[in-house]
Each structure stands twice: as C-alpha cells, then as structure tokens.
Amino acid sequence: MSQANPSLAKDSVFQSLLSGFRSARGAKRRSALIVNGVLFLIVFIWTIPTLGLFISSFRPEQDVKTSGWWTVFPHQAWTTVEEARPIPQGQTRDQPITIEGVTAMFDQWTKGVQIDADTRIIWKGNLRTGRLEVQQLRWTFNPILTMDNYNRVLAGKEYQLQRPDGTTFTVQGDDLTAGFLNSLAVTIPSTIIPILVAAFAAYGFAWMDFPGRRALFIVVVALLVVPLQIALVPILRDYVSLRLNGTFLGIWLAHAGFGLPLATYLLYNYISTLPKEILESAFIDGASHFTVFVRLILPLSVPALASFAIFQFLWVWNDYLVALIFMGITTDRSSHVLTMRIAEMVGSRGQDWHLLTAAAFISMVVPLAVFFGLQRYFVRGLMAGSIKG
Amino acid sequence: MAVLTEKAKINPDLKPDRLAVGLGGLASILIIFVLGFLWLRDGQATQVVKAFVAIVWGVSGVAGLYFFANMSAESLPERWMKRVQPFVFVGPAMALLGWYLAIPTLRTFFASLYNQQGEFGLSNYVAVFTERIMVEAWTNNILWMIVGTTLTVSLGLLIAILADRSRFENIAKSLIFMPMAISMVGAGVIWKFVYDRNPDIGLLNAVVQSAGGEPQAWLSLVQPWNNLFLIVVMVWLQTGYAMVLISAAIKGVPDDLLEAARVDGATEVQIFFRIIIPSIAGTLVTVITTVIIFTLKIFDVVMVMTGGQFGTEVIGVRFYREMFTSRNDGYASAIAIVLLLAVVPVMIYNLRQFSKRETF
Numbered sequence: 001m002s003q004a005n006p007s008l009a010k011d012s013v014f015q016s017l018l019s020g021f022r023s024a025r026g027a028k029r030r031s032a033l034i035v036n037g038v039l040f041l042i043v044f045i046w047t048i049p050t051l052g053l054f055i056s057s058f059r060p061e062q063d064v065k066t067s068g069w070w071t072v073f074p075h076q077a078w079t080t081v082e083e084a085r086p087i088p089q090g091q092t093r094d095q096p097i098t099i100e101g102v103t104a105m106f107d108q109w110t111k112g113v114q115i116d117a118d119t120r121i122i123w124k125g126n127l128r129t130g131r132l133e134v135q136q137l138r139w140t141f142n143p144i145l146t147m148d149n150y151n152r153v154l155a156g157k158e159y160q161l162q163r164p165d166g167t168t169f170t171v172q173g174d175d176l177t178a179g180f181l182n183s184l185a186v187t188i189p190s191t192i193i194p195i196l197v198a199a200f201a202a203y204g205f206a207w208m209d210f211p212g213r214r215a216l217f218i219v220v221v222a223l224l225v226v227p228l229q230i231a232l233v234p235i236l237r238d239y240v241s242l243r244l245n246g247t248f249l250g251i252w253l254a255h256a257g258f259g260l261p262l263a264t265y266l267l268y269n270y271i272s273t274l275p276k277e278i279l280e281s282a283f284i285d286g287a288s289h290f291t292v293f294v295r296l297i298l299p300l301s302v303p304a305l306a307s308f309a310i311f312q313f314l315w316v317w318n319d320y321l322v323a324l325i326f327m328g329i330t331t332d333r334s335s336h337v338l339t340m341r342i343a344e345m346v347g348s349r350g351q352d353w354h355l356l357t358a359a360a361f362i363s364m365v366v367p368l369a370v371f372f373g374l375q376r377y378f379v380r381g382l383m384a385g386s387i388k389g
Numbered sequence: 390m391a392v393l394t395e396k397a398k399i400n401p402d403l404k405p406d407r408l409a410v411g412l413g414g415l416a417s418i419l420i421i422f423v424l425g426f427l428w429l430r431d432g433q434a435t436q437v438v439k440a441f442v443a444i445v446w447g448v449s450g451v452a453g454l455y456f457f458a459n460m461s462a463e464s465l466p467e468r469w470m471k472r473v474q475p476f477v478f479v480g481p482a483m484a485l486l487g488w489y490l491a492i493p494t495l496r497t498f499f500a501s502l503y504n505q506q507g508e509f510g511l512s513n514y515v516a517v518f519t520e521r522i523m524v525e526a527w528t529n530n531i532l533w534m535i536v537g538t539t540l541t542v543s544l545g546l547l548i549a550i551l552a553d554r555s556r557f558e559n560i561a562k563s564l565i566f567m568p569m570a571i572s573m574v575g576a577g578v579i580w581k582f583v584y585d586r587n588p589d590i591g592l593l594n595a596v597v598q599s600a601g602g603e604p605q606a607w608l609s610l611v612q613p614w615n616n617l618f619l620i621v622v623m624v625w626l627q628t629g630y631a632m633v634l635i636s637a638a639i640k641g642v643p644d645d646l647l648e649a650a651r652v653d654g655a656t657e658v659q660i661f662f663r664i665i666i667p668s669i670a671g672t673l674v675t676v677i678t679t680v681i682i683f684t685l686k687i688f689d690v691v692m693v694m695t696g697g698q699f700g701t702e703v704i705g706v707r708f709y710r711e712m713f714t715s716r717n718d719g720y721a722s723a724i725a726i727v728l729l730l731a732v733v734p735v736m737i738y739n740l741r742q743f744s745k746r747e748t749f
Contacts, residue, residue: 039551049579189447204478225732229725231493257489290459318572320689339574360578371570
C-alpha cells in the first residue's frame with residue numbers, strides 16, 4: 001500500500017489511518033472502533049425484532065404469508081427469467097438426467113439445480129408433462145406497503161377487502177378502536193387518581209403533625225414490594241359482591257391502590273425536601289394547608305409528579321394481569337383493553353401475522369410516544385424508586 | 390423535617406355555612422359518583438362518549454371529594470380542624486392502601502388455609518410445593534431467576550460500560566431502553582413472530598436455514614430449551630432498566646479515583662474489577678433484587694407465548710389458572726403468600742433503610 005499513487009486521496013487517507021493505528025492516538029481510536037462496533041451490534045440485535053414487527057404490519061397479507069419481512073430490503077433472490085422451457089422426453093426417475101451439461105437425479109431437478117454461479121433450473125410438474133423453469137439470482141425487493149392491516153384491525157364489525165380482480169368481499173374487523181379507547185379510559189384516571197391521592201398524603205406526611213404519622217408511613221414503605229397477586233383473590237370477591245367486577249371504576253380503584261405505595265413514597269421524598277421558608281411565609285400570609293398545597297406544593301412538584309405519572313401511565317397501559325382478572329368476567333370484547341384484545345388475537349388468529357403485527361403496533365404507539373417524548377422524567381422516576389409490586 | 394405550626398389567622402369558631410356547603414358538596418359528589426357509575430355500567434352511549442365521560446367523571450370526582458372534605462374540615466373550630474384536616478389529606482390514601490393491599494394480605498393468608506373442600510390446614514401449601522405441575526413451575530422459575538437475572542444484569546453492565554465510552558451514548562441507550570415502554574403482551578407478539586416455525590415468517594428460522602440448519606418450533610418442541618427462548622424476551626425487556634441504573638452509578642464513580650489508578654499503571658481490566666465494580670456494588674444489588682422479583686412474578690410473556698404449555702409453566706401462570714380458571718381461591722392464595730414470603734427480605738431491608746433516617 002505504501003507504494004500507491006500519492007495523488008489518490010483515498011490512499012492518503014488510508015496511509016494516515018495506518019500510521020494512526022500505530023500511534024497512541026491510534027490505539028485510542030481503535031478501541032473506540034471496537035466499542036462502537038460491539039455497541040452497534042447489540043443495538044442492532046435489540047432493535048431488529050421491533051423493526052420486523054413494524055415493517056410486517058404494513059405488508060399485504062399475501063406477502064406476509066409467503067416471504068419474510070426482510071425481503072422488503074434489496075436482496076438477491078432467484079427470479080424466474082424463462083418459464084416454460086420444454087423438458088427432455090423419455091427420462092426415468094432412477095436414471096440421472098442431463099440438462100445444459102449438468103447431470104442430476106429427477107428429485108434434485110424438482111428442487112432446482114444450479115448450472116452456473118447465478119442460474120438454476122427447476123423441473124416443475126411431473127416427469128412426463130412438466131416444464132423447466134430457468135431462474136437467475138438477481139437483486140430484488142418487495143416494496144408493496146399498505147394500510148389494509150391497520151384499517152382491518154381497527155374496523156368494527158365488518159371491513160371491505162378488495163380482491164386482486166377488483167371485486168370486494170367483507171371480513172370481520174377486530175374493533176381495536178374500541179380497545180384503544182378503553183385502554184385510554186382505563187389508563188388516564190388510573191394515572192391521575194393515585195397521583196392526586198398520593199400527593200395529598202405525601203403533603204400530609206411531610207408537613208402536618210398527627211398521631212400515627214410514622215406508623216402509617218412505615219405501612220407505605222412495607223407495601224412497596226408486596227406482589228399484587230396477594231390482593232387479587234380478596235379484591236375480586238369484594239368486586240363480585242359490590243358488582244364492581246368488569247367496570248371501569250373497579251379497575252381504576254385497583255390500579256390506584258396498587259400504585260399508591262410507590263406514588264406516596266416518591267412524592268413524599270420530593271415534597272419533604274422543598275424549602276420550609278416558602279411554606280412558612282405562606283402561612284404567615286394567612287394561607288391554609290389546602291391553599292398552600294394547591295397553589296404552592298403542586299406546581300413545585302411537577303417534576304416528581306411527571307416522573308410518577310409516566311411510570312404509572314406505562315404500567316397501567318401495558319398491564320395485562322389486573323385487566324384480565326377484573327375485566328375478564330365480561331365476555332363482551334367491546335369493553336376489553338388493548339392488551340387483552342391482543343392476547344385474545346394471539347389465541348384466535350395465531351397465524352394471521354399481518355393482523356397481529358398491526359394490532360401489536362397499535363398497542364405500542366402511545367407508550368412509545370410517551371417514552372420518547374418524556375424519557376428524561378421516566379428515567380428519573382426509575383432511579384427514585386425502582387421496586388414496584 | 391420539622392412539622393410546621395400553622396400561624397394562619399383562622400376564625401377559631403365553627404362556620405356553619407361553610408360546613409353546610411362542604412358537607413352538601415360531599416354528598417352531591419357521592420351521588421354523582423353513584424349515578425355516573427350506574428350510567429357507565431348500564432348506559433347505552435357509544436364507547437367514545439363513555440370513555441370521555443369516564444375520564445371527566447372519575448378525575449373531577451376525586452378532586453371534588455378532596456375539595457369539599459377539606460372545606461368541611463376547615464369550617465370546624467380550630468382545635469378540631471387541626472385534628473381532622475391531616476386525615477382529610479392522608480385518609481383517602483390510607484383507606485385505599487388498606488382496602489387494596491394491607492388487609493388483603495391478611496385475608497389472602499386466611500384464605501390460603503382452606504382447601505377447595507373447605508378443610509382447614511396446610512394442604513394448599515403442601516400441594517404448592519409437591520404437585521407435579523407446581524414442581525415444574527418452580528423449576529422453571531428458578532431457571533428464569535438464574536439465567537434471566539444473570540443475562541439481564543451482565544448485558545446491562547456491558548452496555549452501560551460500552552455506552553459510557555461511546556459518542557453515540559444517548560441514542561444507543563435510548564434504543565436499548567425502548568422495550569421498557571412496550572407491554573409484555575406486545576413483546577410476546579414481537580418474539581413469537583421472530584420464533585415462528587415457518588422460515589418465510591420467523592427471522593430466527595430464516596437465519597438458521599440460511600446457515601444450513603433445519604427450521605425448529607422453538608417455543609413448543611425444543612424442550613426444555615424453549616424456556617430459554619421465553620427468557621430471552623424478558624432479558625430484551627429488562628436489560629434497558631439494568632443499563633440505566635448501572636450507567637448512572639458508573640457516572641457517579643469519581644474521575645480522580647480512576648485517574649489515580651491509571652497513573653499508578655492499572656490496566657482497564659483491573660480498574661473495572663477493583664474500582665468500578667466495588668463502587669457500584671449497591672446499585673448492582675438493587676438491580677439484581679428487582680430483576681429477581683420480576684422473574685418470580687413473570688406472567689404475561691409466558692401466558693401470551695405458550696400459555697404455560699410444552700413444559701414452560703411458571704408460578705405466575707399457575708396463580709392465574711388456579712384463581713380464575715379453576716376458581717380454587719385457597720390454592721391461589723397459598724401461591725400468593727409464597728410469593729410474598731419471597732420478597733420479605735427486601736421488605737425488611739427497605740424498612741431498615743427507612744428507620745435509619747432520623748428526619749422522619
């Protein structure tokens with residue numbers, strides 16, 4: 001390489017890289033290369049499954065069923081260039097057959113035999129009346145993308161599908177629109193109610209004096225890691241007798257209850273460290289606890305409230321167990337949340353990957369948006385209290 | 390923290406008008422709650438309208454509850470107000486906690502002592518540890534615990550260290566962390582797709598086939614290794630969590646400590662094992678504990694991907710089946726109590742940490 005023409009810019013870059021590798025700075029650069037290389041590999045492996053799901057959800061049913069999602073990218077594949085070349089007559093199964101100078105058994109020909117680096121011949125059909133197909137290895141890709149899968153899973157009772165010949169036929173939709181709205185209707189109050197309740201409690205614990213303060217807070221801390229399975233049996237019994245089973249109210253209260261220890265603990269840690277002077281001057285001005293809480297403490301606690309809100313939102317949106325236990329009683333799917341609907345679809349439409357991928361992606365849109373938009377707060381919440389029952 | 394003495398100029402006498410408004414408000418909120426509840430349960434509106442009403446009703450109802458309860462408390466004579474008001478603030482939270490977590494723990498314990506025939510005793514606990522399907526579930530959970538936790542924490546550590554030295558730290562961490570936002574049900578679908586039997590659908594089989602292997606039914610026929618393919622899903626979900634916490638801990642290791650070690654001629658490997666690991670030991674313990682608890686309760690992934698069939702049964706799925714499918718409450722309760730016992734050490738640790746605080 002050192003003999004290369006110095007007028008070529010490419011070579012001189014290579015030269016400097018080469019000498020760079022030998023110097024101390026080069027060693028650093030080389031280790032950076034390894035670090036970034038390994039990191040890239042891991043990130044690649046981590047992202048690929050989601051990417052596959054995402055791409056598949058936009059592919060037509062026929063494509064999803066017959067070719068992998070990775071074929072949407074340019075790749076080399078056998079492409080038929082000549083369809084109906086006549087077969088050599090009078091051959092038998094147990095004698096080798098020679099075509100284009102290559103000899104192979106009939107069984108091999110039906111699977112395709114390569115006659116040079118990028119051409120192969122396949123024997124289609126049977127021994128007497130078949131045809132030869134010539135295929136060549138060519139760069140190709142499957143570019144057809146469609147919104148059909150989304151329209152179909154979001155549609156209600158029926159959805160019109162078009163056949164390739166232009167006629168339409170009706171299929172049943174999966175009505176994930178209802179599931180989506182139910183998820184929202186379950187998640188939003190299940191997030192706001194515990195925040196509100198916990199913020200009041202955290203203020204009470206931090207700035208008010210009352211008998212049993214310490215004992216009650218110890219209960220909160222102890223309940224931080226209690227697995228929620230412990231509560232499901234008795235709560236379901238209560239719900240059956242209160243006829244709360246299968247209602248939104250029931251599931252909100254359940255999520256509020258299960259989220260409360262963490263919420264109270266996080267918010268107490270934050271609210272108790274707010275400067276005492278601000279509160280004292282407010283009290284001197286004649287403000288009551290309620291006013292101080294609403295006008296002063298809540299606005300000051302926005303970062304902590306946001307952290308917990310994101311945490312709880314993602315937790316409730318993604319929850320399957322609590323929803324299954326408390327909403328599962330109603331066989332009416334129109335009141336089921338997204339996670340339940342998707343789990344049902346995995347059971348009932350196990351091989352309809354074009355629909356399953358679209359459905360799964362619909363359930364991921366909101367949490368992913370929340371996650372990428374508010375990642376900072378989410379991480380903060382995670383650091384502040386990592387263990388949740 | 391010092392509790393404030395309130396110096397507000399509040400009229401020490403009872404204010405009957407405000408008390409009336411407060412109590413009246415409370416009563417009307419309760420009525421609205423009941424009416425809204427009945428309407429949501431039996432009403433004929435479309436889902437969109439119901440969802441919207443549900444949100445407004447639930448959230449403003451709770452806010453109103455506090456507002457009127459506080460108004461009633463503040464209208465009392467000062468001496469009484471000071472006694473009542475803290476419970477307006479703390480009471481609802483404590484009531485919810487009591488109903489949903491504290492009392493259920495006791496109720497579940499009592500329920501666990503009665504078997505399906507109503508006999509009192511420890512028979513449920515005996516069954517939880519000896520029944521064939523439960524032994525399988527425990528064995529699998531131990532596999533989840535050991536393999537899952539090891540992989541999650543070591544990958545989290547590896548990525549945290551690599552990212553710390555890379556210019557692409559933020560984007561890399563973001564992408565590794567992303568699965569945390571996805572539900573386990575969604576992750577189940579994503580990976581079932583990867584594992585599909587058909588090499589024209591499943592990525593793993595496509596890779597295996599192009600490497601000259603035979604496509605496999607990874608989740609059903611490849612026993613007992615199919616458990617590992619499920620564990621991969623959890624590792625994929627939880628590594629981001631481990632990475633974020635470990636990464637923050639690594640950044641907390643003082644730079645001059647590392648510099649001093651380098652000046653003294655320590656290699657990077659020595660620095661890693663002798664300085665970084667001891668410095669982040671506390672975080673590692675937290676992460677390991679959290680992931681272990683997580684693996685103990687694993688439910689959604691198995692439920693969606695195999696339903697516990699093909700030798701992949703776990704405790705979380707057993708709990709659900711006993712409680713919901715078999716309606717065997719005592720048995721399910723016994724499983725829940727065993728799960729609780731498993732986290733008691735963590736609970737004790739948390740309480741110790743809390744009682745060390747002199748400020749409360």
